[in-house]
Amino acid sequence: MPHTWMVQKPATTQSQQVEGEISVSVAVAARRLGIAPATLRTWDRRYGVGPSHRDGGTHRRYSPMDLARLDYMSALIRSGNSPAASAAASLGRTYSEGPIPHKPDEALNTPVGRSGGGNVVATPGCDRRARGLAKSSSALDQGGCAAIISESLREIGVIPTWNELLLPILKSIGEMWELRQCGIEVEHILSTAIQTEFSRFAHESTVETSRAMVVLGSMSGDAHQLPLWAVGAGLAEQGIRFVHLGAGMPLESLGDVITRTGPRAVFLWAQIRNTSDSAHLARLPSLRPNPRIVIGGPGWVNEPPRGVRVANDLKSAVALISEVVSD
Ligand code: B12
Known part of the structure; x- marks a missing residue:
């Protein structure tokens, strides 16, 4: 499926109008992109990939275009490119509202594995298993998702598997759709794996x-x-x-x-x-x-x-x- 880079105006109470556009704080930008606030500040300082506006000259305010640029840089890094090269590539292109055809690997001419292109599920603060599940679902690896869910059900049980492993990823997939109108294929792959494994677990646990x-x-x-x-x-x-x-x-x-x-x-x-x-x-x-x-x-x-x-x-x-x- 061709990846599209949709820039949406974020609707949040922490948003402000900047020259006709809605801008968000570093905390909101970090949450929406699934990148730590400290990393966003570092990218700004080190590579100049930051907000185009600052409140009172100091507080960073990210516009939809700034978010699109950062999202693009982040996808390039996840595809195996260095941060410096990703920053340079992301600064060297223009971002407009609406879908922008985009393939991180083509931009830098470097090979990409099964990283899932740009529809990568963010997992800030998640543990190893949740990161693995996010990676498998982003790569459309349904078998990999099923194996992780099944192992978790056996090892930690139903309620922790739902609360700690699945909820953060489902929320992140929901945000990805809300922010960029993409990732429905990831949503379907993961949903099917959840249904299959929870159903198997339930039927193996009860007498019919x-x-x-x-x-x-x-x-x-x-x-x-x-x-x-x-x-x-x-x-x-x-x-x-x-x-x-x-x-x-x-x-x-x-x-x-x-x-x-x-x-x-x-x-x-x-x-x-x-x-x-x-x-x-x-x-x-x-x-x-x-x-x-x-x-x-x-x-x-x-x-x-x-x-x-x-x-x-x-x-x-x-x-x-x-x-x-x-x-
Ligand atoms: C998976 C998914 C789908 C799958 C569902 C597959 C399936 N077999 O169930 C599919 C692809 C079918 C789908 C379709 C759509 N979806 Co959908 N989907 C989701 C997703 C990613 C997870 C849903 C889920 O299971 N949530 C379970 C938990 C995570 O829900 P929660 O509400 O956050 O949980 C809260 C409480 O309910 C409570 N809680 C958590 N777990 C539990 C468990 C129990 C038992 C209880 C009592 C409480 C509880 O804790 C949370 C409080 O913080 C959500 C994102 C999200 N954040 O939920 C979007 C989401 C629900 N979908 C959304 C939308 C818009 C749609 C579509 C219209 C378009 C689309 N995205 O394709 C269609 C709707 C079709 C229809 N007529 O219903 C929106 C709903 C927005 C709204 N205002 O209502 C969401 C929120 C995504 C988003 N951020 O925009 N979706």
């Missing part, structure tokens, strides 16, 4: 029976379902059976599943903001005993009906559900 004690699903119109796999694997770790309905489940069909399987608990995920009205959950069928409904994710709006519990992280979702199931 026809009736599920817990139903998992995400709401209609929402394609996101990774947290459901995390909850499923977390429950399986405790020997709790579940059925995973996948993404985009209409409320009516969910009602049918509840009536037919009589689960002890139902966990519903909504990722896309303001898409799922939690007040509608009152329309779910009431059975005896009533299944406990737990919801999670940033997509929910409105107060949930009485009795519906809200989980804010994986640990609390698994704890709330296992509490009901073991009652």
Whole structure:
């Protein structure tokens, strides 16, 4: 897939208008690029690749063009070029808003391995395993991703694997898409590896029976379902059976599943903001005993009906559900 270098105006409360453009502080620039603030300052001092504007003559303010230049320099370094050569190459080109065809290896005429070109997932402050996963997903190496996730599930368990290994990388992929509108292929490669490995782990950990004690699903119109796999694997770790309905489940069909399987608990995920009205959950069928409904994710709006519990992280979702199931 040809790589495009999209410059987007960052929307952040820490942004300021500079001569008609939005500029950001060194801290925000560092977070967006996945480069330490100290490194950005060094590149500015040593190679002159810095901001085009300073607040009061001292505080660095990075414009979208400055970010694009730094991002380009960073991609060249990751492709194996020296910082000095990368700086010179990045200063020697122009950056305009919109997609700019770009290949770091061609610019410097140096060979590139399977580094993933410019769609490289940033992992500031992450450990060895997370850096390995970021590298494998950036290189579109799905087998490599699966091996790292599987090893982590076996060695540290479901909740730490989700919180420490996967969340930082998923967030970084999300930011890459938001900032540059690229990396969807990386998102797909990693998502599939997560689903496969969490599903395998869950099915190896629980005894298959026809009736599920817990139903998992995400709401209609929402394609996101990774947290459901995390909850499923977390429950399986405790020997709790579940059925995973996948993404985009209409409320009516969910009602049918509840009536037919009589689960002890139902966990519903909504990722896309303001898409799922939690007040509608009152329309779910009431059975005896009533299944406990737990919801999670940033997509929910409105107060949930009485009795519906809200989980804010994986640990609390698994704890709330296992509490009901073991009652
Ligand atoms: C993987 C992914 C996809 C995959 C999903 C694959 C799959 N099988 O699930 C695919 C490619 C399908 C996809 C599609 C889209 N996506 Co998407 N996606 C993501 C990504 C990278 C990870 C999603 C995820 O699993 N998040 C889980 C955690 C990381 O979510 P979180 O909200 O940050 O977690 C918070 C809490 O919920 C809590 N938490 C964390 N884990 C858990 C676990 C549990 C159980 C609980 C209760 C709480 C909890 O802690 C966090 C608080 O800081 C996110 C980036 C992100 N930051 O989430 C974008 C993101 C969610 N996607 C986004 C968008 C815009 C889309 C698309 C519209 C376009 C696109 N990028 O392709 C489509 C939407 C299609 C649709 N109709 O739904 C936006 C949503 C923006 C918004 N305002 O809602 C995000 C945030 C990316 C971004 N920064 O712009 N996406």
